[in-house]
Amino acid sequence: MSVISEENVRGGNVFKDISADDEDWQPSEMESLCMNCYQNGTTRLLLTKIPFFKEIIVSSFSCAHCGWANTEIQSAGRIQDQGVCFTLKVKSKQDLNREVVKADSATTRIPELDFEIPPFTQKGSLSTIEGLLDRAVSGLEQDQSVRRAADPEVADKIDEFILKLKKLKEVENEFTLVIEDPSGNSFVENPAAPLKDEALTVSLFKRTVQQDMQLGIRADDDLSEEPPGDDLETMRNEVLVFNTNCPECNAPASTNMKLVQIPHFKEVIIMATNCDSCGHRTNEVKSGGATEELGTKITLHVTDPSDMTRDLLKSETCAVIIPELEFELGMAALGGKFTTLEGLLKDIKELIVSKNPFVCGDSSNTDRVQKLKEFGEKIDKIISGELNVHLILDDPAGNSYLQNVYAPEPDPEMTIEKYTRSFEQNEELGLNDMKTEGYQEGN
Incomplete structure (x- = not known):
């Protein structure tokens, strides 16, 4: 059995990038009990890194006595500041191939079937949409033989539901998959990157006291809503x-x-x-202030390399759009930043190209990698002043800002538009009350 030395723990050397060239980096092996035949099998642990998903622990169990095997993935990285919710409209069989990182703290729902997998009932996994469906089917089929003997009526109803789940893989009708993770460590692939994913909606949310307790970041007896x-x-x-x-x-x-x-x-x-x-x-x-009464859309025509030095505040609720590149960065990405325009563009390039977890490794799609490489080159041209584009900061909370270098005079290359938020935007910001409910009914 390999040993993790104490001196490697501090500084992060325990978690290494996956590399076929590093022959010395082997999984840790340990003897453990097989939960199928109750004899001893072998568990292998690999501590590694996946971009975006941070550090992970991959565990694999195999039993030489009965042949049972199991593989799990667990996040070893920090819990994010906010939870994240992915809502995907599955419209074709191609959508079933989207890769998904599902943390064990995530809740998975399919509203059309009134189906839900509660948090902490499954281990974390790196899979596809089809893989999630197969895993759900396997879980329901696991104890069917016992149910048929004890309660045939319940077993028959579960068989009917299993058929409905299997039928989803034919995608005869559109259905919705929702993955809500209070830890913020789950992800759903955007196969159209760097373009906007029309079928996928990503929103951030503030955790409840109960969710903090479930994640172990708040004591069970600490019921205060906010720290002093x-x-x-x-x-x-x-x-x-x-x-x-x-x-x-x-x-x-x-x-x-x-x-x-x-x-x-x-x-x-x-x-x-x-x-x-x-x-x-x-x-x-x-x-530092409250949500503004109106949303703000700031449009800058980037025409000169000097524009790269403009100060920029992108709040965590702000989307970034570059129409000429057919690019849109949702409000859930990058978080809040106070930087320059050049800094924002470099962060976008790093996020979309350098740290994209679904275009790394041997399984990455060549066309997609080339498309992202070209996108990165265009970002470099914008920074160097070789490509003129329009950059749009669309913040429904009205808390984003772009420096006017002509202040107090108007900026000829920049426009600022105030607008009334939609019901959906109010919902994403957690602002819906009786007034907005009435707005929804009237519209």
Whole structure:
């Protein structure tokens, strides 16, 4: 059995990138009980990294006595700041091939069948939509022989439901798959990347107290909705520092937080994390004010390399659109950022091209890889001033900002449009109340 040395734990060396060239990096093996025949089998553990999904533990069990085998995947990375919900309209058999990372904390629903797989009832998996359906069928079929003997009527109803699940794989009718994960560590592939996925909706949400308890990040007896707040004036005048863990290597790190007033705009909270162990740096921006009454759409005609130095605030609710590239980045991606236009474009390139988990490795599609490579080259041309485009920041919460370099005069290359949010946008922002419910009924 291989041993994980104590000195490798700190600094993140335990989790390595998957590589066929690293022959020394072998799974850890241990003897463990087979839950099928109750004799001893072998469990193999591999600690590795998948882009976006961070660190994972892949475990594989096999029993030489009865032949039973099982493979599981478990997230070893940090829990994200917000939960994530993926809603996919499955319209064709091609959609069944979409790859899915499903964390064990995720709830899977198919509303058309009133079917739900609760959180923590299945181990995490890296699979496809078809694989999720097959796994659900296998789970329901597992104890059918016992049910037929004990309660034939219930067994018959489950058989009927299994047939409905199997029929979904024919995609004779469109159906909806919802994956809601409070840990924020689940993902559904966008096969059209870098273009917008018309069939997939991604939204972020704030976890409930009960979900925090399920994830183990809040004590069972802690029922307070919000942690005690700091004095507002202290936040304005000081940089607050608190301990955290690095999102890359999980080593102890520190996060700095500061309340900053952006000229001609509003106050925002900037949080920056620096890791001394691996050198990773990240920054995130949260709006310091409430959601605005109207949404904001900012359109900039990028015509000169000097535009790259414009300060830019992208809130966590803001979508980024580049019409000339047929590109749209949803509000759930990248989070909140206070950077420059060049910084945002580089982050987009890194997210779509460099860190795309579904175009890495031997199974990646050659055409898709080439398409993403060309997209990255176009981003480079925009940064260097060789390609003029329109960049649109569409924020239904009205909390995003792009610097007007001509201020206080109007910017000839920039337009700012205020608009009334739709019911769906209010729902994504968690703002729906009696007034918006009436709006839905009337529209």
